Amino acid sequence: MKLLTVGLVQHACSADTEANLAKSMAGIRQAAADGAKLVVLQELHRSLYFCQQERLQEFDLAETIPGPTTGLLGDLARELGVVIVASLFEKRAAGLYHNTAVVLDTDGGIAGTYRKMHIPDDPGYYEKFFFTPGDLGFQPIDTAVGRLGVLVCWDQWFPEAARLMAMASAEMLIYPTAIGWDPNDEPTEQARQRDAWVTIQRSHAVANGLPVISVNRVGYEADPCGQGAGAQFWGGSFVAGPQGEILWQSGQEETVATTTLDLSRSESVRRLWPYLRDRRIDHYGDLLKLYRD
Amino acid sequence: MKLLTVGLVQHACSADTEANLAKSMAGIRQAAADGAKLVVLQELHRSLYFCQQERLQEFDLAETIPGPTTGLLGDLARELGVVIVASLFEKRAAGLYHNTAVVLDTDGGIAGTYRKMHIPDDPGYYEKFFFTPGDLGFQPIDTAVGRLGVLVCWDQWFPEAARLMAMASAEMLIYPTAIGWDPNDEPTEQARQRDAWVTIQRSHAVANGLPVISVNRVGYEADPCGQGAGAQFWGGSFVAGPQGEILWQSGQEETVATTTLDLSRSESVRRLWPYLRDRRIDHYGDLLKLYRD
Secondary structure (H helix, E strand, C coil), X not given: CCEEEEEEEECCCCCCHHHHHHHHHHHHHHHHHCCCCEEEECCCCCCCCXXXXXXXXXXXXXXXXXXXXXXXXXXHHHHHCCEEEEEEEEEEECCEEEEEEEEECCCCCEEEEEECCCCCCECCECXXXXXXXXXXXXXXXXXXXXXXXXXXXXXXXXXXXXXXXXXXXXXEEEEEECCEECCXXXXXXXXXXXXXXXXHHHHHHHHHCCCEEEEEXXXXXXXXXXXXXCEEEECCCEEECCCCCEEEECCCCCEEEEEEEECCHHHHHHHHCCHHHHCCHHHCHHHHCCCCC | CCEEEEEEEECCCCCCHHHHHHHHHHHHHHHHHXXXXXXXXXXXXXXXXXXXXXXXXXXXXXXXXXXHHHHHHHHHHHHHCCXXXXXXXXXXXXXXXXXXXXXXXXXXXXXXXXXXXXXXXXXXXXXXXXXCCCCCXXXXXXXXXXXXXXXXXXXXXXXXXHHHHHHCCCCEEEEEECCEECCCCCHHHHHXXXXXXXXXXXXXXXXXXXXXXXXXXXXXXXXXXXXXXXXEEXXXXXXXXXXXXXXXXXXXXXXXXXXXXXXXXXXXXXXXXXXXXXXXXXXXXXXXXXXXX
């Protein structure tokens, strides 16, 4: 057995970035007190989900990595002896910004960063305006608690991303996320969307024999321009085992939770379901195209 | 709307191959009478699942394509005006056999074949002994009812296969299947396996915005050598829509069912969830490796 207790911090955000970060950090403290050695935060936890409109002033939210937030979280990681997966609006240069996950190790240093590779853009989620698609590829990050396959939100819909992380020996897949409903959608459509979101992420566990940790925000956030209906973030953060089995799942309220994974189970599952043995790489060439036409 | 009524024929098999085929054909007639224009049979529907042991005499079950079964099913397809997806043990040459899906079109001819590309091999499922991995790649098959992304059983665990079919304009994914439980496994393990099987296939619908049709056999089949515990095939054939939503799912009994799909829904779903727009093919190169080491 190779046990790892994982903490998830799911919360609502306001326009007060200091208060949001304080909430995330209080959650990390609570999860660590409950035994977590790895704590995962939601996507862009320091702010409102600012991509509902394309407003230039939102770029003021961006910060460098390393920067003030990684400094605070690094100190906390060292103090508590935990690994933290955070999610920041990265200012790389004036005019060059990324949606970046940063991993703080138990020594307080930055173990690595992952710049979101797949960038969504649809009404209310105008991320292509804010974030340049990542240029670091799909590289897991080594930490004191294992090799982390950190991906971000929209990446969760792409089996290619999960596979590439698994093939690089990631021991788990981690998705900080900000996803919600359009309040004007029918409840049946809302249910299909949330169910699809759980299903696709569980499927990465199944296809790769890896645990999956997904952390989403909660709360209603209004359209800052008052044009759209805003977003009702659906929470539902969860941990799945390497057969895709749900080990823990939250509701729609603010939550700090811990779950214990047995990382050694991945190898037993892969012996039973040896997909890595049987991939037909001699016929996968067209995966490098956009379309086979 | 582009409506298509799909029929699924899920049944048990015995050592009497004539009786099995008669059962499949009766199911096709019933589905057609209920309005189906496309009828999908389970994997290797003409026989017991003969891969529980590596016995040489099982190769006697193989037949050529075209051959007697494609003749009978082609005649039936023409008579009923339906497209049939069948699954045969193909004898290509002495010593060269495949697990092949064959599609009979409404004119009675063979619209195309798909030779199972990913071949499993685990205790009780010794397919690598019987089937050479397919050499036709992942090519959808054009028929009177649309372009079919036909895959077979073990393929269902590989997101790459579904993606390649979607990228080649398949309008739906179809999986004839033979999967069951080891009766000695704990009910919790059995539940995880069946749930993972549904989840991974629904995820292909989600990732690709395509409906999925999966047809499995039912019934208990003993180990012909009396060594193992045999296999309890779990049925559970289902149809999912392009958001992965279950439209219909069977239990563990013999069933002939029809469900109507609206194929035009795929495009609306893909406009909402435009994964094809955002694939990072500039960073997918390592998918053509077995492992990134």
